Amino acid sequence: xxxTAIKVHVQDLHKSYGNTEVLKGLNLDVKNNEVVCMIxxxxxxxxxxxxxxxxxxxxxxxxxxxxxxxxxxxKTNIDLVRENIGMVFQHFxxxxxxxxxxxxxxxxxxxxxxxxxxxxxxxxDLLDQVGLADKATALPTALSGGQQQRVAIARALAMHPKIMxxxxxxxxxxxxxxxxxxxxxxxxxxxxxxxIVVTHEMGFAKEVADRVVFMADGxxxxxxxxxxxxxxxxxxxxxxxxxxxxxx
Amino acid sequence: MKKWxxxxxxxxxxxxxxxxxxxxxxxxxxxxxxxxxxAPFEFQVKGGQYKGIDIDLLKAIAKKEHFTYQLxxxxxxxxxxxxxxxxxxxxxxxxxxxxxxxxxxxxxxxYYTSGVVMAVAKDSTVKNFNxxxxxxxxxxxxxxxxxxxxxxxxxxxxxxxxFNDSNTMYNDVKVGNSxxxxxxxxxxxxxxxxxxxxxxISKQHNAGDYGFAVKKGKNAALLKKFNAGLAAIKADGxxxxxxxxxxxxxxxxxxxxxxxxRTFFGLFSQNLGTLGKGLWMTIELTVISIxxxxxxxxLLGVLGVMPGKIxxxxxxxxxxxxxxxxxxxxxxxxxxxxxDLIGHGFKIPAFIAGMITLMLNEGAYxxxxxxxxxxxxxxxxxxxxxxxGLPYWKAMRKVVxxxxxxxxxxxxxxxxxxxxxxxxxxxxIGIVELTQxxxxxxxxxxxxxxxxxxxxxxxxxxxxxxxxxxxxxxxxIN
Ligand SMILES: Nc1ncnc2c1ncn2[C@@H]1O[C@H](COP(=O)(O)OP(=O)(O)OP(=O)(O)O)[C@@H](O)[C@H]1O
Ligand SMILES: [Mg+2]
Numbered sequence: 001x002x003x004t005a006i007k008v009h010v011q012d013l014h015k016s017y018g019n020t021e022v023l024k025g026l027n028l029d030v031k032n033n034e035v036v037c038m039i040x041x042x043x044x045x046x047x048x049x050x051x052x053x054x055x056x057x058x059x060x061x062x063x064x065x066x067x068x069x070x071x072x073x074x075k076t077n078i079d080l081v082r083e084n085i086g087m088v089f090q091h092f093x094x095x096x097x098x099x100x101x102x103x104x105x106x107x108x109x110x111x112x113x114x115x116x117x118x119x120x121x122x123x124x125d126l127l128d129q130v131g132l133a134d135k136a137t138a139l140p141t142a143l144s145g146g147q148q149q150r151v152a153i154a155r156a157l158a159m160h161p162k163i164m165x166x167x168x169x170x171x172x173x174x175x176x177x178x179x180x181x182x183x184x185x186x187x188x189x190x191x192x193x194x195x196i197v198v199t200h201e202m203g204f205a206k207e208v209a210d211r212v213v214f215m216a217d218g219x220x221x222x223x224x225x226x227x228x229x230x231x232x233x234x235x236x237x238x239x240x241x242x243x244x245x246x247x248x
Numbered sequence: 249m250k251k252w253x254x255x256x257x258x259x260x261x262x263x264x265x266x267x268x269x270x271x272x273x274x275x276x277x278x279x280x281x282x283x284x285x286x287a288p289f290e291f292q293v294k295g296g297q298y299k300g301i302d303i304d305l306l307k308a309i310a311k312k313e314h315f316t317y318q319l320x321x322x323x324x325x326x327x328x329x330x331x332x333x334x335x336x337x338x339x340x341x342x343x344x345x346x347x348x349x350x351x352x353x354x355x356x357x358x359y360y361t362s363g364v365v366m367a368v369a370k371d372s373t374v375k376n377f378n379x380x381x382x383x384x385x386x387x388x389x390x391x392x393x394x395x396x397x398x399x400x401x402x403x404x405x406x407x408x409x410x411f412n413d414s415n416t417m418y419n420d421v422k423v424g425n426s427x428x429x430x431x432x433x434x435x436x437x438x439x440x441x442x443x444x445x446x447x448x449i450s451k452q453h454n455a456g457d458y459g460f461a462v463k464k465g466k467n468a469a470l471l472k473k474f475n476a477g478l479a480a481i482k483a484d485g486x487x488x489x490x491x492x493x494x495x496x497x498x499x500x501x502x503x504x505x506x507x508x509x510r511t512f513f514g515l516f517s518q519n520l521g522t523l524g525k526g527l528w529m530t531i532e533l534t535v536i537s538i539x540x541x542x543x544x545x546x547l548l549g550v551l552g553v554m555p556g557k558i559x560x561x562x563x564x565x566x567x568x569x570x571x572x573x574x575x576x577x578x579x580x581x582x583x584x585x586x587x588d589l590i591g592h593g594f595k596i597p598a599f600i601a602g603m604i605t606l607m608l609n610e611g612a613y614x615x616x617x618x619x620x621x622x623x624x625x626x627x628x629x630x631x632x633x634x635x636x637g638l639p640y641w642k643a644m645r646k647v648v649x650x651x652x653x654x655x656x657x658x659x660x661x662x663x664x665x666x667x668x669x670x671x672x673x674x675x676x677i678g679i680v681e682l683t684q685x686x687x688x689x690x691x692x693x694x695x696x697x698x699x700x701x702x703x704x705x706x707x708x709x710x711x712x713x714x715x716x717x718x719x720x721x722x723x724x725i726n
Contacts (some may be wrong), residue, residue, distance in 0.1 A: 097650045105635060106633075
């Protein structure tokens with residue numbers, strides 16, 4: 001039963017900036033252990049959607065239930081909700097004033113009241129897992145983009161999130177570095193992490209995703225198994241989008 | 249966290265001990281204000297003490313009438329304003345008894361009568377009032393000389409330039425910026441006898457009486473004692489002795505200075521103690537104000553970047569008000585305006601008023617760059633921290649503030665230096681810091697160039713030290 005439990009329930013989600021409506025009534029359910037890849041043209045609202053899931057943006061209308069917390073409920077403690085969500089940004093957003101270990105242990109020490117020693121042990125295990133055991137005391141500025149992104153993933157994992165959200169985690173990277181980051185993500189998927197990944201890496205989506213959703217102009221236009229989406233696209237905008245991506 | 253706590257404790261301790269000191273000093277029955285430079289009625293001598301006809305008369309009268317007082321030397325203007333604001337109990341400052349003043353003050357029986365004379369530079373071509381046409385005349389605000397000068401301005405067609413103390417006024421005439429000044433005869437003749445390079449070229453006009461003043465309707469008892477004491481010292485000859493001492497002797501006799509001590513180094517070693525005291529006051533004010541202004545600035549900066557509208561609105565309003573107001577206006581407002589408003593004999597010690605002034609003004613400037621520094625931190629930093637589940641304040645303290653403060657360090661150093669220099673403005677409310685110390689020393693020896701050079705060098709030395717210290721701290725942080 002747990003395997004099919006709904007981790008994310010989004011219903012009729014609207015988001016406007018002034019008079020421009022960016023999300024126009026979006027619906028999406030994500031099950032436990034499911035990996036959903038989200039693709040779509042620039043400006044279609046993918047980032048906005050992810051940011052709504054962690055309340056970095058407040059929806060204009062609609063319902064979001066994530067890990068059982070209803071975000072529109074005023075009694076919901078947003079900090080607690082966020083502790084259970086791992087967010088990975090396109091530009092990593094590591095804290096430049098702290099070294100790698102401090103970046104990873106900050107939240108566990110501050111929020112889980114973990115002792116520094118225990119937090120450091122967990123952090124070193126995570127660094128091992130992302131292949132950066134030797135960079136524990138390095139400053140973020142001394143790392144390559146790919147290494148920084150893997151630290152950012154380790155930082156998110158240190159809070160033991162129940163779901164991971166990735167917003168184009170590899171699009172700011174040197175192509176040389178993309179593989180290392182995707183490997184870490186694939187391992188996460190194999191370990192059963194529930195994930196929503198906004199990405200332009202079609203290969204990754206094909207290989208890892210349980211489901212691919214195509215977004216255009218503020219709405220999900222098509223959703224299905226990777227095979228169906230990539231081999232038998234129905235929606236003309238999706239066909240158009242895939243042609244462009246492949247021809248690049 | 250630990251470090252700023254230590255700073256706060258030190259700061260509170262300093263304020264506390266200062267309150268203790270003032271409480272102790274204010275054990276005297278009365279606070280009586282006087283002018284800083286109005287020789288021979290009042291002037292400072294070696295070691296920072298005040299002497300002069302007013303000072304000695306007051307001392308003799310207090311002894312006869314058995315009351316104690318604390319003397320407060322301010323500019324004449326500040327003394328008068330403080331009396332109206334009930335900040336002091338009385339003023340003795342060679343003040344003319346005029347109908348206008350009698351509206352707000354009660355005066356003692358006259359204790360001296362003098363007239364106004366015109367003085368010009370030794371080599372001046374001005375021979376009489378007619379020669380003043382189109383020229384500039386220097387006047388000292390609030391004096392009988394000023395009133396007289398003003399009354400004949402239209403008739404003789406000259407321009408007026410006002411000064412707050414006599415020496416700056418004399419100097420303006422000496423260097424030729426102004427063509428003449430009007431001054432009370434005893435003051436002018438005493439000054440000339442003691443080396444002011446001016447000459448008196450008119451007879452005495454508008455003879456007037458000097459009186460000791462209290463605020464109207466208040467302190468009738470003090471006034472009664474003064475009158476009784478004055479009568480008593482006139483009767484026993486003390487009064488005449490005091491007048492003779494000041495009007496018929498050279499200043500050097502009173503101040504104990506010798507001619508050989510007029511070289512730069514002679515003056516320096518001779519005034520070392522006084523300069524040291526002034527410097528210490530400047531440093532004390534600077535350090536306490538820097539700490540307070542930094543705390544206020546951080547608070548304003550944090551408020552300024554807070555989510556929502558209220559925090560930023562409060563922050564910008566406070567920054568707008570205190571950054572826009574000239575420091576001197578703010579100092580007068582706090583020191584004289586607020587007690588005036590509150591009434592009931594409420595007083596703010598000058599040091600505290602000065603500290604609050606600097607805290608608000610420098611704090612507003614600090615707040616502006618602190619806010620800018622926080623805003624300069626990439627918004628992604630706050631988002632990443634919040635996404636981990638850190639509450640706003642924790643994210644601010646652990647992630648945004650350390651990065652912002654690093655950006656602000658050069659601005660902080662700059663602000664510390666400005667604060668140090670701005671302490672000099674507080675001389676207007678009678679705080680005897682380094683600049684005011686210079687004014688007072690020059691008031692008795694007229695060595696403007698050497699003393700101001702000395703003061704300038706001292707400021708440069710401490711600013712250099714402060715810069716070194718700041719750079720050292722900056723290197724430690726990075
Ligand atoms: N804070 C904002 N204010 C106004 N408009 C915004 C804001 N944030 C996003 N938008 C607009 O919303 C639309 C969707 O933006 P979003 O970043 O969600 O797109 P995206 O699908 O993530 O695109 P990309 O692939 O380029 O990252 C865009 O047209 C963008 O200009
Ligand atoms: Mg995006």
